[in-house]
Amino acid sequence: MKIKKVAIVGGTHGNEFTGTFLLRRWTNNPSEITRESFTTKTLWANPKAFYENKRYIDADLNRCFLRADLDNEAIHTYEGNRAKLINALLGPKGNPAFDFTFDIHTTTGNMGITLILIGEDQYQLRLAAFIKAHMPDVNLLCIPRELGQGNLSSVTPRMLGLEIGPVPQGLLRHDIFEQANEAMRLSLDYIHQVNKGDEPESGSNVEVFMLRGTVGFPVDDDGNICAMVHRELQDRDFKELKKGDAMFSTLNGETITFNEEKTAYPAFINEAAYYDLKIAFSLTDKISMPL
Amino acid sequence: MKIKKVAIVGGTHGNEFTGTFLLRRWTNNPSEITRESFTTKTLWANPKAFYENKRYIDADLNRCFLRADLDNEAIHTYEGNRAKLINALLGPKGNPAFDFTFDIHTTTGNMGITLILIGEDQYQLRLAAFIKAHMPDVNLLCIPRELGQGNLSSVTPRMLGLEIGPVPQGLLRHDIFEQANEAMRLSLDYIHQVNKGDEPESGSNVEVFMLRGTVGFPVDDDGNICAMVHRELQDRDFKELKKGDAMFSTLNGETITFNEEKTAYPAFINEAAYYDLKIAFSLTDKISMPL
Numbered sequence: 408m409k410i411k412k413v414a415i416v417g418g419t420h421g422n423e424f425t426g427t428f429l430l431r432r433w434t435n436n437p438s439e440i441t442r443e444s445f446t447t448k449t450l451w452a453n454p455k456a457f458y459e460n461k462r463y464i465d466a467d468l469n470r471c472f473l474r475a476d477l478d479n480e481a482i483h484t485y486e487g488n489r490a491k492l493i494n495a496l497l498g499p500k501g502n503p504a505f506d507f508t509f510d511i512h513t514t515t516g517n518m519g520i521t522l523i524l525i526g527e528d529q530y531q532l533r534l535a536a537f538i539k540a541h542m543p544d545v546n547l548l549c550i551p552r553e554l555g556q557g558n559l560s561s562v563t564p565r566m567l568g569l570e571i572g573p574v575p576q577g578l579l580r581h582d583i584f585e586q587a588n589e590a591m592r593l594s595l596d597y598i599h600q601v602n603k604g605d606e607p608e609s610g611s612n613v614e615v616f617m618l619r620g621t622v623g624f625p626v627d628d629d630g631n632i633c634a635m636v637h638r639e640l641q642d643r644d645f646k647e648l649k650k651g652d653a654m655f656s657t658l659n660g661e662t663i664t665f666n667e668e669k670t671a672y673p674a675f676i677n678e679a680a681y682y683d684l685k686i687a688f689s690l691t692d693k694i695s696m697p698l
Numbered sequence: 699m700k701i702k703k704v705a706i707v708g709g710t711h712g713n714e715f716t717g718t719f720l721l722r723r724w725t726n727n728p729s730e731i732t733r734e735s736f737t738t739k740t741l742w743a744n745p746k747a748f749y750e751n752k753r754y755i756d757a758d759l760n761r762c763f764l765r766a767d768l769d770n771e772a773i774h775t776y777e778g779n780r781a782k783l784i785n786a787l788l789g790p791k792g793n794p795a796f797d798f799t800f801d802i803h804t805t806t807g808n809m810g811i812t813l814i815l816i817g818e819d820q821y822q823l824r825l826a827a828f829i830k831a832h833m834p835d836v837n838l839l840c841i842p843r844e845l846g847q848g849n850l851s852s853v854t855p856r857m858l859g860l861e862i863g864p865v866p867q868g869l870l871r872h873d874i875f876e877q878a879n880e881a882m883r884l885s886l887d888y889i890h891q892v893n894k895g896d897e898p899e900s901g902s903n904v905e906v907f908m909l910r911g912t913v914g915f916p917v918d919d920d921g922n923i924c925a926m927v928h929r930e931l932q933d934r935d936f937k938e939l940k941k942g943d944a945m946f947s948t949l950n951g952e953t954i955t956f957n958e959e960k961t962a963y964p965a966f967i968n969e970a971a972y973y974d975l976k977i978a979f980s981l982t983d984k985i986s987m988p989l
Contacts, residue, residue, distance in 0.1 A: 431924070432949040460974070515866040575806040575866030577970035581929040581947050633722075638872040656872050658723040679868035683751070 712747025
Protein backbone atom coordinates (compact mmCIF):
# COMPACT_ATOMS: atom_id res chain seq x y z
CA MET A 408 0.00 0.00 0.00
CA LYS A 409 1.50 3.27 -1.14
CA ILE A 410 0.81 6.65 0.48
CA LYS A 411 0.83 9.38 -2.14
CA LYS A 412 -0.70 12.37 -0.41
CA VAL A 413 -0.12 13.29 3.24
CA ALA A 414 -1.85 16.10 5.16
CA ILE A 415 -0.37 17.60 8.32
CA VAL A 416 -2.98 19.49 10.31
CA GLY A 417 -2.27 21.88 13.18
CA GLY A 418 -4.34 24.23 15.29
CA THR A 419 -7.48 22.06 15.25
CA HIS A 420 -7.94 23.43 18.76
CA GLY A 421 -7.12 27.13 18.82
CA ASN A 422 -5.50 27.25 22.26
CA GLU A 423 -3.15 24.32 21.57
CA PHE A 424 -0.38 26.42 20.07
CA THR A 425 2.24 23.79 19.22
CA GLY A 426 0.68 22.61 15.95
CA THR A 427 0.06 26.14 14.74
CA PHE A 428 3.69 27.13 15.33
CA LEU A 429 5.07 23.91 13.86
CA LEU A 430 3.19 24.79 10.67
CA ARG A 431 4.88 28.21 10.72
CA ARG A 432 8.24 26.50 11.14
CA TRP A 433 7.59 24.25 8.16
CA THR A 434 6.42 27.19 6.03
CA ASN A 435 9.96 28.52 6.45
CA ASN A 436 11.59 25.09 6.27
CA PRO A 437 9.52 23.03 3.80
CA SER A 438 12.29 20.51 3.23
CA GLU A 439 11.70 19.13 6.74
CA ILE A 440 8.32 17.72 5.70
CA THR A 441 9.16 16.90 2.09
CA ARG A 442 9.91 13.33 0.96
CA GLU A 443 10.39 12.14 -2.61
CA SER A 444 7.74 9.45 -2.65
CA PHE A 445 4.71 11.54 -1.62
CA THR A 446 3.38 15.09 -1.48
CA THR A 447 2.75 16.86 1.82
CA LYS A 448 0.11 19.51 2.44
CA THR A 449 -0.09 21.52 5.65
CA LEU A 450 -3.45 22.78 6.88
CA TRP A 451 -4.13 25.28 9.65
CA ALA A 452 -7.46 23.99 10.85
CA ASN A 453 -9.02 26.67 13.06
CA PRO A 454 -7.41 30.12 12.63
CA LYS A 455 -10.25 32.05 14.29
CA ALA A 456 -10.05 29.95 17.45
CA PHE A 457 -6.29 30.55 17.53
CA TYR A 458 -6.74 34.31 17.28
CA GLU A 459 -9.33 34.19 20.05
CA ASN A 460 -7.13 31.80 22.07
CA LYS A 461 -10.00 29.38 22.56
CA ARG A 462 -10.43 25.68 21.90
CA TYR A 463 -13.21 26.51 19.46
CA ILE A 464 -15.63 29.27 18.49
CA ASP A 465 -18.98 27.46 18.25
CA ALA A 466 -18.29 23.71 18.43
CA ASP A 467 -15.30 21.41 18.95
CA LEU A 468 -13.87 21.07 15.43
CA ASN A 469 -12.50 17.63 16.32
CA ARG A 470 -16.07 16.35 16.82
CA CYS A 471 -17.53 17.81 13.58
CA PHE A 472 -16.61 15.07 11.10
CA LEU A 473 -19.43 12.56 11.41
CA ARG A 474 -20.61 11.81 7.86
CA ALA A 475 -24.15 12.87 8.72
CA ASP A 476 -22.93 16.23 10.04
CA LEU A 477 -20.70 16.86 7.02
CA ASP A 478 -23.71 16.18 4.79
CA ASN A 479 -26.05 18.36 6.88
CA GLU A 480 -26.28 21.81 5.29
CA ALA A 481 -28.22 23.10 8.29
CA ILE A 482 -25.01 22.95 10.38
CA HIS A 483 -23.35 26.25 9.59
CA THR A 484 -21.43 27.06 12.77
CA TYR A 485 -17.89 28.36 12.32
CA GLU A 486 -16.47 24.91 12.92
CA GLY A 487 -19.26 23.24 10.94
CA ASN A 488 -18.18 25.31 7.95
CA ARG A 489 -14.50 24.59 8.55
CA ALA A 490 -15.22 20.86 8.77
CA LYS A 491 -17.02 20.92 5.41
CA LEU A 492 -14.13 22.87 3.87
CA ILE A 493 -11.48 20.53 5.31
CA ASN A 494 -13.51 17.56 4.13
CA ALA A 495 -13.58 19.09 0.64
CA LEU A 496 -9.80 19.69 0.73
CA LEU A 497 -8.59 16.40 2.19
CA GLY A 498 -11.57 14.12 1.62
CA PRO A 499 -14.35 13.79 0.88
CA LYS A 500 -14.77 11.11 3.50
CA GLY A 501 -15.25 7.77 1.76
CA ASN A 502 -13.51 8.86 -1.45
CA PRO A 503 -10.66 11.02 -0.26
CA ALA A 504 -8.00 12.91 -2.20
CA PHE A 505 -5.52 12.32 0.63
CA ASP A 506 -4.24 9.02 1.98
CA PHE A 507 -3.04 10.00 5.42
CA THR A 508 -3.72 12.74 7.98
CA PHE A 509 -1.54 13.79 10.91
CA ASP A 510 -3.32 15.98 13.46
CA ILE A 511 -1.24 17.73 16.12
CA HIS A 512 -2.72 18.38 19.57
CA THR A 513 -1.46 19.22 23.05
CA THR A 514 -2.79 18.27 26.48
CA THR A 515 -2.40 19.62 30.00
CA GLY A 516 -2.00 15.98 31.08
CA ASN A 517 1.43 14.47 31.63
CA MET A 518 1.09 12.25 28.55
CA GLY A 519 4.50 12.87 26.98
CA ILE A 520 4.29 12.17 23.26
CA THR A 521 1.16 10.09 22.84
CA LEU A 522 0.27 8.74 19.42
CA ILE A 523 -3.47 8.40 18.98
CA LEU A 524 -4.70 5.66 16.70
CA ILE A 525 -8.31 5.42 15.60
CA GLY A 526 -9.09 1.79 14.92
CA GLU A 527 -6.62 -1.05 14.69
CA ASP A 528 -5.23 -0.58 11.20
CA GLN A 529 -1.90 -2.41 10.88
CA TYR A 530 -0.19 0.32 8.87
CA GLN A 531 -0.93 2.94 11.53
CA LEU A 532 0.16 0.56 14.24
CA ARG A 533 3.49 -0.21 12.58
CA LEU A 534 4.13 3.47 11.96
CA ALA A 535 3.46 4.22 15.65
CA ALA A 536 5.66 1.29 16.72
CA PHE A 537 8.46 2.64 14.52
CA ILE A 538 8.26 6.04 16.25
CA LYS A 539 8.26 4.34 19.65
CA ALA A 540 11.31 2.28 18.67
CA HIS A 541 13.19 5.58 18.19
CA MET A 542 11.50 7.52 21.02
CA PRO A 543 10.96 4.92 23.76
CA ASP A 544 8.93 7.23 26.03
CA VAL A 545 6.22 7.52 23.39
CA ASN A 546 2.81 6.06 24.31
CA LEU A 547 0.28 4.54 21.92
CA LEU A 548 -3.39 5.20 22.68
CA CYS A 549 -6.03 3.42 20.61
CA ILE A 550 -9.58 4.71 20.26
CA PRO A 551 -12.15 2.26 18.85
CA ARG A 552 -12.97 3.17 15.25
CA GLU A 553 -16.64 3.85 15.96
CA LEU A 554 -15.73 6.45 18.62
CA GLY A 555 -13.38 8.34 16.32
CA GLN A 556 -15.70 9.11 13.43
CA GLY A 557 -16.24 12.71 14.53
CA ASN A 558 -12.49 13.38 14.52
CA LEU A 559 -10.91 15.52 11.84
CA SER A 560 -8.40 12.86 10.86
CA SER A 561 -11.21 10.43 10.02
CA VAL A 562 -11.53 12.13 6.60
CA THR A 563 -8.67 9.98 5.29
CA PRO A 564 -8.41 6.18 5.45
CA ARG A 565 -5.32 6.34 7.65
CA MET A 566 -4.31 8.79 10.33
CA LEU A 567 -2.20 9.47 13.38
CA GLY A 568 -2.94 11.97 16.11
CA LEU A 569 -0.12 13.53 18.11
CA GLU A 570 -1.19 14.40 21.65
CA ILE A 571 1.68 15.98 23.53
CA GLY A 572 2.01 17.26 27.07
CA PRO A 573 2.08 18.48 29.65
CA VAL A 574 1.71 21.92 28.16
CA PRO A 575 -0.74 24.56 29.36
CA GLN A 576 -3.20 26.00 26.89
CA GLY A 577 -2.13 29.20 25.20
CA LEU A 578 1.64 28.80 25.20
CA LEU A 579 4.58 27.05 23.54
CA ARG A 580 7.14 24.88 25.28
CA HIS A 581 10.42 24.49 23.42
CA ASP A 582 10.98 20.92 24.67
CA ILE A 583 7.50 19.79 23.60
CA PHE A 584 7.83 21.60 20.26
CA GLU A 585 11.06 19.77 19.45
CA GLN A 586 9.66 16.38 20.46
CA ALA A 587 6.64 16.88 18.22
CA ASN A 588 8.88 17.90 15.34
CA GLU A 589 11.00 14.78 15.86
CA ALA A 590 7.94 12.51 15.94
CA MET A 591 6.76 14.06 12.67
CA ARG A 592 10.19 13.60 11.09
CA LEU A 593 10.20 9.91 12.00
CA SER A 594 6.63 9.49 10.74
CA LEU A 595 7.41 10.92 7.32
CA ASP A 596 10.61 8.86 7.13
CA TYR A 597 8.60 5.71 7.84
CA ILE A 598 6.02 6.44 5.15
CA HIS A 599 8.77 7.19 2.64
CA GLN A 600 10.66 3.98 3.44
CA VAL A 601 7.51 1.86 3.12
CA ASN A 602 6.69 3.61 -0.15
CA LYS A 603 10.14 2.59 -1.40
CA GLY A 604 9.43 -1.01 -0.46
CA ASP A 605 11.95 -0.86 2.35
CA GLU A 606 9.82 -1.11 5.49
CA PRO A 607 11.90 -0.55 8.61
CA GLU A 608 11.88 -3.00 11.50
CA SER A 609 9.46 -2.15 14.35
CA GLY A 610 9.50 -5.40 16.36
CA SER A 611 6.91 -8.18 16.55
CA ASN A 612 4.45 -6.50 18.90
CA VAL A 613 3.85 -3.18 20.61
CA GLU A 614 2.33 -1.93 23.86
CA VAL A 615 -0.97 -0.13 23.30
CA PHE A 616 -3.33 1.60 25.73
CA MET A 617 -6.88 0.84 24.62
CA LEU A 618 -9.53 3.36 25.66
CA ARG A 619 -11.97 1.85 28.18
CA GLY A 620 -14.01 4.88 29.24
CA THR A 621 -13.92 8.13 31.21
CA VAL A 622 -14.25 9.10 34.88
CA GLY A 623 -16.28 12.17 35.81
CA PHE A 624 -15.49 14.69 38.51
CA PRO A 625 -17.55 14.49 41.70
CA VAL A 626 -20.17 17.26 41.63
CA ASP A 627 -22.28 18.91 44.32
CA ASP A 628 -26.06 19.23 44.37
CA ASP A 629 -25.87 22.16 41.96
CA GLY A 630 -23.75 20.19 39.51
CA ASN A 631 -20.53 22.09 40.29
CA ILE A 632 -17.22 20.23 40.37
CA CYS A 633 -16.41 19.78 44.07
CA ALA A 634 -13.21 17.70 44.03
CA MET A 635 -9.75 17.73 42.46
CA VAL A 636 -7.68 14.98 40.92
CA HIS A 637 -5.73 13.69 43.93
CA ARG A 638 -2.08 14.69 44.02
CA GLU A 639 -1.17 10.98 44.13
CA LEU A 640 -2.88 10.49 40.75
CA GLN A 641 -1.90 13.84 39.15
CA ASP A 642 0.77 13.44 36.44
CA ARG A 643 0.60 9.62 36.55
CA ASP A 644 -0.83 9.16 33.05
CA PHE A 645 -0.37 5.58 31.77
CA LYS A 646 0.68 4.34 35.24
CA GLU A 647 -1.26 1.63 37.03
CA LEU A 648 -4.38 2.72 38.94
CA LYS A 649 -5.61 -0.02 41.26
CA LYS A 650 -8.69 -0.46 43.41
CA GLY A 651 -8.19 1.53 46.61
CA ASP A 652 -5.73 4.05 45.11
CA ALA A 653 -6.40 7.74 45.80
CA MET A 654 -8.31 9.29 42.91
CA PHE A 655 -9.89 12.58 44.07
CA SER A 656 -9.59 14.97 46.97
CA THR A 657 -12.77 16.88 47.72
CA LEU A 658 -12.44 20.62 48.28
CA ASN A 659 -12.94 19.84 51.97
CA GLY A 660 -9.96 17.48 51.97
CA GLU A 661 -11.55 14.03 51.91
CA THR A 662 -9.97 11.37 49.71
CA ILE A 663 -12.04 9.39 47.20
CA THR A 664 -10.49 6.14 45.99
CA PHE A 665 -10.69 4.18 42.74
CA ASN A 666 -13.12 1.32 43.14
CA GLU A 667 -13.12 -0.64 39.91
CA GLU A 668 -11.92 -4.22 40.28
CA LYS A 669 -9.93 -4.14 37.07
CA THR A 670 -6.67 -2.20 37.16
CA ALA A 671 -6.66 0.73 34.75
CA TYR A 672 -4.06 2.95 33.10
CA PRO A 673 -5.42 6.53 33.15
CA ALA A 674 -4.83 9.09 30.41
CA PHE A 675 -5.78 12.74 29.92
CA ILE A 676 -5.52 13.16 33.70
CA ASN A 677 -6.77 16.65 34.62
CA GLU A 678 -7.08 17.83 31.00
CA ALA A 679 -8.30 21.44 31.19
CA ALA A 680 -10.37 21.12 28.03
CA TYR A 681 -12.59 18.49 29.64
CA TYR A 682 -13.64 20.51 32.71
CA ASP A 683 -16.74 21.79 30.94
CA LEU A 684 -17.69 18.16 30.28
CA LYS A 685 -16.81 17.43 33.95
CA ILE A 686 -14.47 14.65 32.84
CA ALA A 687 -11.48 14.15 35.16
CA PHE A 688 -9.57 11.51 33.16
CA SER A 689 -9.87 8.56 30.81
CA LEU A 690 -9.29 4.91 31.64
CA THR A 691 -7.39 2.58 29.36
CA ASP A 692 -6.33 -1.05 29.34
CA LYS A 693 -2.71 -1.91 28.61
CA ILE A 694 -2.46 -4.59 25.93
CA SER A 695 0.15 -5.95 23.58
CA MET A 696 -0.72 -5.91 19.90
CA PRO A 697 1.03 -7.98 17.23
CA LEU A 698 2.59 -6.14 14.28
CA MET B 699 -0.90 48.80 63.96
CA LYS B 700 -3.95 46.61 64.24
CA ILE B 701 -5.69 44.91 61.30
CA LYS B 702 -9.43 44.75 61.93
CA LYS B 703 -10.91 43.83 58.55
CA VAL B 704 -9.31 41.41 56.09
CA ALA B 705 -10.56 40.66 52.57
CA ILE B 706 -9.60 37.46 50.73
CA VAL B 707 -10.19 37.79 47.01
CA GLY B 708 -10.23 34.91 44.51
CA GLY B 709 -11.03 34.56 40.84
CA THR B 710 -9.77 38.02 39.86
CA HIS B 711 -8.76 36.26 36.64
CA GLY B 712 -11.51 33.89 35.57
CA ASN B 713 -9.29 31.12 34.20
CA GLU B 714 -7.12 30.93 37.34
CA PHE B 715 -9.31 28.44 39.16
CA THR B 716 -7.44 27.96 42.43
CA GLY B 717 -8.71 31.10 44.15
CA THR B 718 -12.30 30.47 43.11
CA PHE B 719 -12.25 26.93 44.51
CA LEU B 720 -10.45 27.97 47.70
CA LEU B 721 -13.34 30.39 48.31
CA ARG B 722 -15.75 27.47 47.86
CA ARG B 723 -13.72 25.45 50.36
CA TRP B 724 -13.86 28.26 52.90
CA THR B 725 -17.61 28.72 52.37
CA ASN B 726 -17.94 25.17 53.70
CA ASN B 727 -15.16 25.54 56.26
CA PRO B 728 -15.32 29.15 57.50
CA SER B 729 -13.36 28.40 60.65
CA GLU B 730 -10.21 28.01 58.53
CA ILE B 731 -10.18 31.72 57.75
CA THR B 732 -11.65 32.99 61.02
CA ARG B 733 -9.45 34.52 63.72
CA GLU B 734 -10.64 36.21 66.92
CA SER B 735 -8.91 39.54 66.46
CA PHE B 736 -10.30 40.50 63.03
CA THR B 737 -13.15 39.84 60.63
CA THR B 738 -12.60 38.12 57.29
CA LYS B 739 -14.63 38.69 54.15
CA THR B 740 -14.26 36.57 51.03
CA LEU B 741 -14.94 38.09 47.62
CA TRP B 742 -15.29 36.30 44.30
CA ALA B 743 -13.97 38.98 42.01
CA ASN B 744 -14.92 38.01 38.44
CA PRO B 745 -17.67 35.36 38.24
CA LYS B 746 -18.53 35.98 34.60
CA ALA B 747 -14.93 35.46 33.48
CA PHE B 748 -14.86 32.21 35.48
CA TYR B 749 -18.01 30.94 33.80
CA GLU B 750 -16.56 31.84 30.41
CA ASN B 751 -13.17 30.38 31.42
CA LYS B 752 -11.35 33.52 30.35
CA ARG B 753 -8.92 35.83 32.08
CA TYR B 754 -11.41 38.67 31.66
CA ILE B 755 -14.46 39.68 29.66
CA ASP B 756 -13.63 43.24 28.55
CA ALA B 757 -10.51 44.33 30.42
CA ASP B 758 -8.01 42.85 32.87
CA LEU B 759 -9.69 43.39 36.26
CA ASN B 760 -6.31 43.53 37.94
CA ARG B 761 -5.46 46.68 35.96
CA CYS B 762 -8.76 48.52 36.62
CA PHE B 763 -8.01 50.13 39.98
CA LEU B 764 -6.24 53.35 39.10
CA ARG B 765 -7.96 56.10 41.06
CA ALA B 766 -8.74 58.03 37.87
CA ASP B 767 -10.41 54.96 36.33
CA LEU B 768 -12.45 54.20 39.44
CA ASP B 769 -13.68 57.81 39.37
CA ASN B 770 -14.40 57.75 35.63
CA GLU B 771 -18.09 57.01 35.10
CA ALA B 772 -17.52 56.65 31.35
CA ILE B 773 -15.72 53.33 32.00
CA HIS B 774 -18.57 50.86 32.15
CA THR B 775 -17.01 47.63 30.86
CA TYR B 776 -17.82 44.46 32.80
CA GLU B 777 -14.57 44.71 34.71
CA GLY B 778 -14.86 48.50 35.03
CA ASN B 779 -18.16 47.97 36.82
CA ARG B 780 -16.75 45.17 38.97
CA ALA B 781 -13.80 47.36 39.96
CA LYS B 782 -16.13 50.15 41.07
CA LEU B 783 -18.21 47.66 43.04
CA ILE B 784 -15.16 46.06 44.69
CA ASN B 785 -13.83 49.52 45.49
CA ALA B 786 -17.17 50.35 47.14
CA LEU B 787 -17.10 47.09 49.13
CA LEU B 788 -13.48 47.03 50.29
CA GLY B 789 -12.42 50.64 49.79
CA PRO B 790 -12.97 53.28 48.73
CA LYS B 791 -9.34 53.73 47.86
CA GLY B 792 -7.86 56.38 50.11
CA ASN B 793 -10.44 55.89 52.88
CA PRO B 794 -11.03 52.16 52.92
CA ALA B 795 -13.36 50.05 55.06
CA PHE B 796 -10.85 47.18 54.94
CA ASP B 797 -7.28 47.14 56.21
CA PHE B 798 -5.78 44.28 54.25
CA THR B 799 -6.45 42.44 50.95
CA PHE B 800 -5.21 39.03 49.89
CA ASP B 801 -5.58 38.33 46.17
CA ILE B 802 -5.05 34.78 44.93
CA HIS B 803 -3.64 34.17 41.45
CA THR B 804 -2.00 31.33 39.54
CA THR B 805 0.66 31.36 36.83
CA THR B 806 1.81 28.95 34.16
CA GLY B 807 5.36 29.85 35.21
CA ASN B 808 7.31 27.63 37.58
CA MET B 809 7.11 30.22 40.37
CA GLY B 810 6.12 27.95 43.23
CA ILE B 811 4.36 30.01 45.89
CA THR B 812 5.33 33.59 45.13
CA LEU B 813 4.18 36.35 47.44
CA ILE B 814 3.69 39.60 45.58
CA LEU B 815 4.27 42.80 47.52
CA ILE B 816 3.34 46.18 46.13
CA GLY B 817 5.64 48.75 47.66
CA GLU B 818 8.04 48.24 50.51
CA ASP B 819 5.71 48.41 53.51
CA GLN B 820 7.39 46.80 56.53
CA TYR B 821 4.23 45.06 57.78
CA GLN B 822 3.72 43.29 54.44
CA LEU B 823 7.38 42.40 54.30
CA ARG B 824 7.39 40.86 57.77
CA LEU B 825 4.23 38.91 57.01
CA ALA B 826 5.82 37.54 53.84
CA ALA B 827 9.03 36.71 55.70
CA PHE B 828 7.00 34.84 58.32
CA ILE B 829 5.38 32.71 55.60
CA LYS B 830 8.80 32.06 54.05
CA ALA B 831 10.19 31.04 57.44
CA HIS B 832 7.55 28.25 57.49
CA MET B 833 7.56 27.48 53.76
CA PRO B 834 11.19 27.92 52.70
CA ASP B 835 10.52 27.49 48.97
CA VAL B 836 8.33 30.59 48.95
CA ASN B 837 9.60 33.54 46.87
CA LEU B 838 8.98 37.22 47.55
CA LEU B 839 8.47 39.46 44.52
CA CYS B 840 8.25 43.20 45.04
CA ILE B 841 6.56 45.54 42.55
CA PRO B 842 7.29 49.27 42.96
CA ARG B 843 4.28 51.01 44.46
CA GLU B 844 3.70 53.26 41.44
CA LEU B 845 3.41 50.22 39.13
CA GLY B 846 0.83 48.49 41.31
CA GLN B 847 -1.84 51.17 41.50
CA GLY B 848 -4.05 49.47 38.92
CA ASN B 849 -4.09 46.24 40.94
CA LEU B 850 -7.20 45.16 42.80
CA SER B 851 -5.40 44.84 46.11
CA SER B 852 -4.37 48.50 45.97
CA VAL B 853 -7.83 49.42 47.33
CA THR B 854 -6.59 48.73 50.88
CA PRO B 855 -3.49 50.22 52.54
CA ARG B 856 -1.88 46.81 52.89
CA MET B 857 -2.00 43.74 50.68
CA LEU B 858 -0.40 40.49 49.67
CA GLY B 859 -0.77 38.78 46.33
CA LEU B 860 -0.41 34.99 46.05
CA GLU B 861 0.94 33.93 42.67
CA ILE B 862 1.22 30.17 42.49
CA GLY B 863 2.43 27.83 39.81
CA PRO B 864 3.07 26.11 37.60
CA VAL B 865 -0.58 25.45 36.93
CA PRO B 866 -2.23 25.64 33.51
CA GLN B 867 -5.19 27.94 33.04
CA GLY B 868 -8.58 26.35 33.47
CA LEU B 869 -7.78 23.60 35.96
CA LEU B 870 -7.04 22.80 39.60
CA ARG B 871 -3.95 21.06 40.93
CA HIS B 872 -4.36 19.48 44.34
CA ASP B 873 -0.74 20.16 45.35
CA ILE B 874 -0.97 23.85 44.41
CA PHE B 875 -4.37 24.17 46.09
CA GLU B 876 -3.03 22.84 49.38
CA GLN B 877 0.06 25.06 49.28
CA ALA B 878 -2.08 28.13 48.71
CA ASN B 879 -4.36 27.13 51.58
CA GLU B 880 -1.34 26.70 53.85
CA ALA B 881 0.10 30.09 52.87
CA MET B 882 -3.26 31.69 53.68
CA ARG B 883 -3.43 29.89 57.05
CA LEU B 884 0.02 31.20 57.98
CA SER B 885 -0.89 34.70 56.83
CA LEU B 886 -3.99 34.89 58.97
CA ASP B 887 -2.09 33.44 61.94
CA TYR B 888 0.54 36.15 61.57
CA ILE B 889 -2.00 38.97 61.47
CA HIS B 890 -3.75 37.54 64.51
CA GLN B 891 -0.54 37.23 66.48
CA VAL B 892 0.51 40.77 65.68
CA ASN B 893 -2.96 42.01 66.63
CA LYS B 894 -2.50 40.30 69.98
CA GLY B 895 0.81 42.14 70.44
CA ASP B 896 2.74 38.92 70.06
CA GLU B 897 4.58 39.36 66.75
CA PRO B 898 6.34 36.16 65.71
CA GLU B 899 10.01 36.09 64.81
CA SER B 900 10.77 36.36 61.07
CA GLY B 901 14.55 36.98 61.12
CA SER B 902 16.48 40.21 60.57
CA ASN B 903 16.29 40.33 56.79
CA VAL B 904 14.68 38.55 53.88
CA GLU B 905 15.50 37.78 50.24
CA VAL B 906 13.32 39.76 47.84
CA PHE B 907 13.14 39.77 44.04
CA MET B 908 12.61 43.36 42.92
CA LEU B 909 10.94 43.84 39.54
CA ARG B 910 13.34 45.37 37.01
CA GLY B 911 11.36 45.11 33.76
CA THR B 912 10.05 42.71 31.14
CA VAL B 913 11.47 40.97 28.06
CA GLY B 914 9.38 40.76 24.92
CA PHE B 915 9.16 37.82 22.53
CA PRO B 916 11.00 38.20 19.22
CA VAL B 917 8.46 38.99 16.49
CA ASP B 918 8.54 38.74 12.71
CA ASP B 919 7.83 41.54 10.23
CA ASP B 920 4.10 41.05 10.71
CA GLY B 921 4.40 41.33 14.50
CA ASN B 922 3.82 37.61 15.12
CA ILE B 923 5.74 35.85 17.89
CA CYS B 924 8.46 33.86 16.10
CA ALA B 925 10.47 32.34 18.97
CA MET B 926 9.94 30.29 22.11
CA VAL B 927 11.41 30.58 25.58
CA HIS B 928 14.51 28.39 25.30
CA ARG B 929 14.27 25.04 27.06
CA GLU B 930 17.34 25.99 29.11
CA LEU B 931 15.44 28.98 30.53
CA GLN B 932 11.98 27.34 30.77
CA ASP B 933 10.98 26.58 34.39
CA ARG B 934 13.99 28.44 35.83
CA ASP B 935 12.04 31.23 37.49
CA PHE B 936 14.11 33.07 40.13
CA LYS B 937 17.33 31.35 38.99
CA GLU B 938 20.30 33.35 37.75
CA LEU B 939 20.22 34.47 34.09
CA LYS B 940 23.62 35.74 32.94
CA LYS B 941 24.87 37.42 29.79
CA GLY B 942 25.33 34.75 27.12
CA ASP B 943 22.78 32.31 28.58
CA ALA B 944 20.22 30.85 26.14
CA MET B 945 16.99 32.86 26.26
CA PHE B 946 14.93 32.08 23.14
CA SER B 947 14.88 29.53 20.36
CA THR B 948 13.43 30.82 17.11
CA LEU B 949 10.90 28.61 15.36
CA ASN B 950 13.69 27.79 12.91
CA GLY B 951 15.91 26.55 15.73
CA GLU B 952 18.38 29.41 16.25
CA THR B 953 19.30 30.32 19.82
CA ILE B 954 19.06 33.92 21.07
CA THR B 955 21.06 34.70 24.19
CA PHE B 956 20.57 37.13 27.06
CA ASN B 957 22.73 40.16 26.52
CA GLU B 958 22.30 42.43 29.51
CA GLU B 959 25.47 42.99 31.50
CA LYS B 960 23.71 42.76 34.84
CA THR B 961 22.68 39.28 35.96
CA ALA B 962 18.91 38.94 36.35
CA TYR B 963 16.50 36.60 38.10
CA PRO B 964 13.56 35.99 35.72
CA ALA B 965 9.96 35.51 36.83
CA PHE B 966 6.69 34.78 35.04
CA ILE B 967 8.70 32.79 32.49
CA ASN B 968 6.37 31.77 29.63
CA GLU B 969 3.20 32.99 31.37
CA ALA B 970 0.35 32.20 28.97
CA ALA B 971 -1.60 35.31 29.95
CA TYR B 972 1.15 37.58 28.64
CA TYR B 973 1.31 36.16 25.09
CA ASP B 974 -1.17 38.74 23.83
CA LEU B 975 1.13 41.42 25.22
CA LYS B 976 4.06 39.53 23.61
CA ILE B 977 5.86 39.46 26.95
CA ALA B 978 8.05 36.36 27.45
CA PHE B 979 9.14 36.94 31.06
CA SER B 980 9.98 39.53 33.70
CA LEU B 981 13.41 40.40 35.05
CA THR B 982 14.08 40.96 38.72
CA ASP B 983 17.03 41.81 40.91
CA LYS B 984 17.73 39.70 43.98
CA ILE B 985 18.21 41.85 47.05
CA SER B 986 18.17 41.44 50.78
CA MET B 987 15.78 43.67 52.70
CA PRO B 988 15.98 44.40 56.43
CA LEU B 989 12.96 43.59 58.58
